Amino acid sequence: xxxxxxxxxxxxxxFTILRFTFHxxxxxxxxxxxxxxxxxxMKLQRHPANPILLPDPTSDWxxxxxxxxxxxxxxxxxxxxxxxQGLDWVSRIGYAVSEDGVHWNRLRRxxxxxxxxxxxxxxxxxxxxxxxxxxYMTYTAYGREFHGPGESTHNGGGILPMIARSxxxxxxxxxxxxxxxxxxxxxxxxxxxIGGRYAALHRRRPRVWLAYxxxxxxxxxxxxxxxxxxxxxxxxxCTSVGNNGVPIETEHGWLLLNHAYDDxxxxxxxxxxxxxxxxxxxxxxxxxxxxxxxxxxxxRGDVPNVVFSCANPVVDxxxxxxxxxxxxxxxxxxxxxxxxxxxxxNAE
Numbered sequence: 001x002x003x004x005x006x007x008x009x010x011x012x013x014x015f016t017i018l019r020f021t022f023h024x025x026x027x028x029x030x031x032x033x034x035x036x037x038x039x040x041x042m043k044l045q046r047h048p049a050n051p052i053l054l055p056d057p058t059s060d061w062x063x064x065x066x067x068x069x070x071x072x073x074x075x076x077x078x079x080x081x082x083x084x085q086g087l088d089w090v091s092r093i094g095y096a097v098s099e100d101g102v103h104w105n106r107l108r109r110x111x112x113x114x115x116x117x118x119x120x121x122x123x124x125x126x127x128x129x130x131x132x133x134x135x136y137m138t139y140t141a142y143g144r145e146f147h148g149p150g151e152s153t154h155n156g157g158g159i160l161p162m163i164a165r166s167x168x169x170x171x172x173x174x175x176x177x178x179x180x181x182x183x184x185x186x187x188x189x190x191x192x193x194i195g196g197r198y199a200a201l202h203r204r205r206p207r208v209w210l211a212y213x214x215x216x217x218x219x220x221x222x223x224x225x226x227x228x229x230x231x232x233x234x235x236x237x238c239t240s241v242g243n244n245g246v247p248i249e250t251e252h253g254w255l256l257l258n259h260a261y262d263d264x265x266x267x268x269x270x271x272x273x274x275x276x277x278x279x280x281x282x283x284x285x286x287x288x289x290x291x292x293x294x295x296x297x298x299x300r301g302d303v304p305n306v307v308f309s310c311a312n313p314v315v316d317x318x319x320x321x322x323x324x325x326x327x328x329x330x331x332x333x334x335x336x337x338x339x340x341x342x343x344x345x346n347a348e
Contacts, residue, residue, distance in 0.1 A: 041347075042286075042340060042343040043335075044269070044335050046294075046332070047334065049103075050331045051329035051330055052102055052330055052332050053080075053096065053104055053329065054066065054330075055329070056106075059108075061084060061094075061110055062084035062086050062094060062110075063087065064085045064089070065083075065327055066328075066330055067083055067324030067330060068082070068126075068324040068327075069081060069083070069126070070082075070127040070137065071101075071128070071320065072169070073101075073313040074169075076099075077097055078098040078100075078101045078320075079095070079128070080095065080322070081093050081094070081126040082094050082126070083125055083324070084110070085122075090114060091121075091123055091124045091142070092110035093111055093112040093113070093123050093126050093137075094107060095169065101320050102332065107170075111170050112139070112172050114143070115174070117143050118143040119141035119143045119160070119162075120143045120145075121142040121144060123140070123141055123142075123162075124185075125185070125308075125310055126138070126139045127245060128169070128246075129191050131189065131191060131198070135166045135167070135168070136163060136165050136189055137163070137165075138161065138162065138189055139164070140159050140160070140161060140162065143160075144156065147160070147181060148182065153182065159183065159184070159185055161177050161185055161187040161202055162175075163177070175216055175217055178211055178219045184202055184203060184204050184205075185242070186202065186242035186243045188202075188244075188245065188247070188310075189216075191246055191249065194212070194277070195277070197213060197214055198213045198215075198216050199212055200212075200213070200219075201256075201279075202243075206230055207226040208228055208229065208243060209224055209227060210224065210227055227279065227282065228241070228272065228282055228285060229241060230260065235262060236261075236268045236288075236289050239262055240260060241258055241259070241260040243258055243259075244258055244269065244309040244311075245309060245312035245322075246311075246312070247274070248337070249276070250337075252273065252283070252345055253273045254273065254274040254279055255273055255341055257270070257309060259307075259308055259309065265305065267293065267305060268291065268293075269290055269291040269309060270285075270288075271285075273285070273345060283345075284344060284345060284347075286343060286347035286348065287347075291321070292307065293307050295331075297325045297326050298325040301325060301327055302328045305326075307331075308324045309321050318334050319335050319336070319337050319340060321334065
């Protein structure tokens with residue numbers, strides 16, 4: 001990492017107009033040659049208390065890494081389901097609670113952990129939502145067993161995009177996967193039914209897909225359709241894209257925060273706006289990111305150059321974007337909902 005950290009920034013009351021941060025070893029000015037003059041750019045603002053959750057060195061299951069949390073705001077309280085790794089390097093999901101979204105109290109033991117050969121290597125990247133008074137968690141099961149046609153997808157095993165439900169966010173009942181036998185993850189449920197059916201986003205490489213189900217158990221191929229994918233001519237999301245937290249319903253459409261990386265495998269966050277009634281229709285997808293690694297614990301860590309989010313709850317008009325930094329700790333960044341929606345609607 002270069003020792004040079006000079007910044008050049010213009011500000012308005014709504015957006016950061018143009019910001020260059022010269023500490024990314026992969027930075028080169030040619031990435032910005034497509035900018036015509038000064039173009040408004042949105043950027044999430046890091047919380048000054050970051051990182052807000054660290055590994056617990058006294059724990060056997062979360063002493064190495066805590067990251068990629070799902071967060072729900074319910075009854076005036078923030079509820080966090082987070083991924084953790086400890087002495088055996090197997091991912092488990094822990095629970096924490098907070099009054100302000102910054103200072104957390106957590107349970108001493110995980111609320112979800114591996115059960116059989118389908119998730120023996122870990123349960124990962126939870127996203128949590130409430131639908132019709134029931135809590136649902138989507139997560140990735142990574143196991144030594146591969147279920148489905150064809151060859152195994154992950155080192156002799158496989159992954160499953162799982163759904164679980166709970167009456168209280170502590171005890172969870174597994175419902176099953178959206179698909180089997182493929183490299184499919186980054187799935188998240190919409191916060192309400194669409195056209196009378198449950199709806200989910202999932203990542204079937206290389207694209208983000210929409211899926212419908214009547215009962216959250218049966219997901220027919222006929223009820224799935226692609227939405228968007230990597231943009232080969234765009235500098236930051238040209239290689240891979242995926243979903244972040246629960247879609248945010250607005251009067252203008254479903255506001256999505258997503259993640260992507262380029263050929264250098266640097267993760268950044270972006271935004272898209274989908275039609276309310278038919279989420280396969282993209283209203284707008286700005287070409288610039290809204291967040292990227294800058295802090296040392298994002299640039300380094302267990303996996304370098306990663307900011308990965310599974311949560312973006314809205315509280316009093318503010319979007320709280322919780323993210324894993326470097327697959328090691330948990331950070332928080334925020335923005336106003338109306339400003340991000342304006343950006344999603346109007347930015348090129």
